[in-house]
Amino acid sequence: MVPVASSVSRRWIVWGVCLLSGPTAIASRDAALPAPLRAVQANDNRGVAGVRRGDTLVATLRLEMARWYPDSLGGPYVDVAAFAEEGQAPQIPAPLLRVREGTTLDVTIVNTLPDSTIWVHGMGTRPTSSVDSVGIAPGGSRRFVFAAGTPGTYTYWAWPGTVNHDVRERETAGGALVIDSLGASGSDRVFVMNIWGETVDSTRYRNALAINGRSWPYTERVGAMVGDTVRWRWVNATVRGHPMHLHGFYYRVDARGNGRVDSTYAADRRRMVVTEPMSAFSTMAMTWVPERDGNWLYHCHIGFHVVPEARLDPPTGGHLALSHDAGTHMAGLVLGVAVRPSPGWKEPPRGRARQLRLLVQEGVRRRRAPRSLGYVLQGDGRPPAPDSVELPGTPLVLHVGEPTDITVVNRLREGTAVHWHGIELESYSDGVAGWSGVGAGVAPAIAPSDSFTARLTLRRPGTFMYHTHLNDLEQLTSGLYGAIIVLPSGERYDPETDHVFVGGWDGGEDPPQLVLNGDSLPRPLQLRAGVTHRFRFVNIGVAAGFAPRLMRDSTVVAWRNVAFDGADLAASQVREYRGPFRLDVGQTVDFEWMPPGPGDYTIVINSAGRRDYRRVPLTVR
Numbered sequence: 001m002v003p004v005a006s007s008v009s010r011r012w013i014v015w016g017v018c019l020l021s022g023p024t025a026i027a028s029r030d031a032a033l034p035a036p037l038r039a040v041q042a043n044d045n046r047g048v049a050g051v052r053r054g055d056t057l058v059a060t061l062r063l064e065m066a067r068w069y070p071d072s073l074g075g076p077y078v079d080v081a082a083f084a085e086e087g088q089a090p091q092i093p094a095p096l097l098r099v100r101e102g103t104t105l106d107v108t109i110v111n112t113l114p115d116s117t118i119w120v121h122g123m124g125t126r127p128t129s130s131v132d133s134v135g136i137a138p139g140g141s142r143r144f145v146f147a148a149g150t151p152g153t154y155t156y157w158a159w160p161g162t163v164n165h166d167v168r169e170r171e172t173a174g175g176a177l178v179i180d181s182l183g184a185s186g187s188d189r190v191f192v193m194n195i196w197g198e199t200v201d202s203t204r205y206r207n208a209l210a211i212n213g214r215s216w217p218y219t220e221r222v223g224a225m226v227g228d229t230v231r232w233r234w235v236n237a238t239v240r241g242h243p244m245h246l247h248g249f250y251y252r253v254d255a256r257g258n259g260r261v262d263s264t265y266a267a268d269r270r271r272m273v274v275t276e277p278m279s280a281f282s283t284m285a286m287t288w289v290p291e292r293d294g295n296w297l298y299h300c301h302i303g304f305h306v307v308p309e310a311r312l313d314p315p316t317g318g319h320l321a322l323s324h325d326a327g328t329h330m331a332g333l334v335l336g337v338a339v340r341p342s343p344g345w346k347e348p349p350r351g352r353a354r355q356l357r358l359l360v361q362e363g364v365r366r367r368r369a370p371r372s373l374g375y376v377l378q379g380d381g382r383p384p385a386p387d388s389v390e391l392p393g394t395p396l397v398l399h400v401g402e403p404t405d406i407t408v409v410n411r412l413r414e415g416t417a418v419h420w421h422g423i424e425l426e427s428y429s430d431g432v433a434g435w436s437g438v439g440a441g442v443a444p445a446i447a448p449s450d451s452f453t454a455r456l457t458l459r460r461p462g463t464f465m466y467h468t469h470l471n472d473l474e475q476l477t478s479g480l481y482g483a484i485i486v487l488p489s490g491e492r493y494d495p496e497t498d499h500v501f502v503g504g505w506d507g508g509e510d511p512p513q514l515v516l517n518g519d520s521l522p523r524p525l526q527l528r529a530g531v532t533h534r535f536r537f538v539n540i541g542v543a544a545g546f547a548p549r550l551m552r553d554s555t556v557v558a559w560r561n562v563a564f565d566g567a568d569l570a571a572s573q574v575r576e577y578r579g580p581f582r583l584d585v586g587q588t589v590d591f592e593w594m595p596p597g598p599g600d601y602t603i604v605i606n607s608a609g610r611r612d613y614r615r616v617p618l619t620v621r
């Protein structure tokens with residue numbers, strides 16, 4: 001960081017805030033008492049650590065125990081290990097090391113922890129195949145001098161206490177190492193995820209999940225203008241995977257890395273996605289263009305990482321009380337993006353809309369889930385009985401170029417909200433209560449006995465999903481999800497050849513009970529030989545990926561991967577695919593297959609490390 005104040009005055013500022021903030025603040029500065037912990041500063045990754053000396057970046061980073069307020073100063077806190085640049089406040093994420101290609105890094109790491117050896121990772125030239133891990137004893141230090149290497153997004157971090165990764169969710173001392181190519185503009189933003197967590201007792205877990213050092217709603221509000229090209233680099237400095245989902249728009253994945261190696265994709269290999277899974281310590285470079293104004297989100301799709309229970313001090317009063325306030329009905333790994341119109345921009349005309357009516361209902365509890373909830377599409381006739389529930393919700397078959405209004409009627413005794421996942425639509429209809437919308441015109445939660453009309457504009461064919469965006473753990477695992485199939489204009493849906501498999505959780509317990517189309521024993525399918533069939537898979541569980549594959553006896557059969565995450569794949573990306581295809585929460589994938597002749601086949605699904613977990617028998621005639 002460029003110093004803005006002397007270290008002494010800065011330290012006093014931080015302590016001063018602590019003194020005002022509560023009973024835990026420092027009572028005395030007597031030298032005989034242990035030194036008080038300094039407050040962590042949320043690092044927005046705009047400033048760069050160190051000083052340049054010729055072709056070298058010189059930085060000293062001290063790992064110290066510090067007091068982290070993932071919401072805001074004065075809010076709940078936890079004492080964690082965090083890196084501080086010499087003379088600066090400790091930061092989460094760790095200070096950004098950002099250099100141009102050709103630079104040498106000269107980084108000294110000091111372990112000020114009184115009783116723990118630390119294990120430092122990532123202090124070396126990129127790319128590297130080895131997972132380096134350098135121990136530094138309490139009070140010790142180590143100097144790392146290395147050429148930066150190949151441009152890309154990388155990560156570095158320190159674990160206190162053990163070289164093994166069995167200290168879980170103490171990932172507060174990780175940050176980004178960015179190497180810019182010589183011609184780079186440097187106009188991108190860097191976001192880093194960090195997690196701290198701890199078991200309190202047999203039923204409670206306390207954690208803090210942060211993007212650039214803060215939890216929702218205290219995360220940064222990123223501003224953009226319609227038509228901007230938004231360039232982001234993401235670093236997952238945690239041991240968990242996070243499927244990162246963008247509302248309202250597709251984004252292009254330009255590069256993926258594992259912290260040690262970064263691969264920039266050739267133009268024809270770049271994927272258009274709405275959800276990209278980031279495994280532990282992985283990195284990503286992405287680009288997107290907001291085409292419509294309003295409030296949008298980029299968030300982790302793991303339920304446990306975005307619900308109010310993910311706060312250090314979870315709110316009391318229940319979800320109903322929170323439902324209209326986007327600041328309280330979500331938490332954790334959520335980033336808000338406010339897109340304002342560019343001068344002269346007008347919302348594109350939408351045309352006459354098809355009208356649908358979707359009922360949100362509750363039936364008799366039948367399964368493990370806390371309740372039995374469901375979406376039921378009202379056909380041409382009278383409304384269905386209020387307690388009739390389908391699991392998953394009725395598949396919505398829509399058409400490209402046919403704008404569709406869906407009036408959601410809430411027949412529950414609690415509020416709800418529906419997110420049209422992957423659909424490019426106006427902000428107000430996007431389904432985040434208290435957030436979706438433009439300016440002061442923000443969509444409310446749908447109150448009991450009330451309705452809300454979502455206006456969908458359908459721009460591309462594909463497989464999508466709709467699901468609740470409120471009280472996720474209960475409403476989602478009780479059944480509030482379904483598939484959206486958008487067909488090319490004029491095409492008819494043929495259930496004989498078009499097969500949809502929606503995977504969800506029956507109840508919110510981990511390990512999950514995966515239900516496929518509402519059942520742990522999916523019903524067998526009859527297929528015709530010599531005809532191309534389409535298989536659409538949707539993962540709208542809470543946390544775990546699942547992986548379908550096509551089998552004949554013990555042999556894996558190839559099928560063609562034709563679409564991913566709703567977007568048809570470019571001709572250069574369509575491929576024959578064999579073996580398990582991992583589908584994370586919030587993703588969809590489409591395969592095509594023409595059975596050559598009669599026979600018995602099986603779609604086998606692995607999930608959460610369990611092989612052959614769910615099986616769909618296929619009989620070809």
Ligand SMILES: [Cu+2]
Binds near residue numbers: 241305
């Ligand atoms: Cu997550």
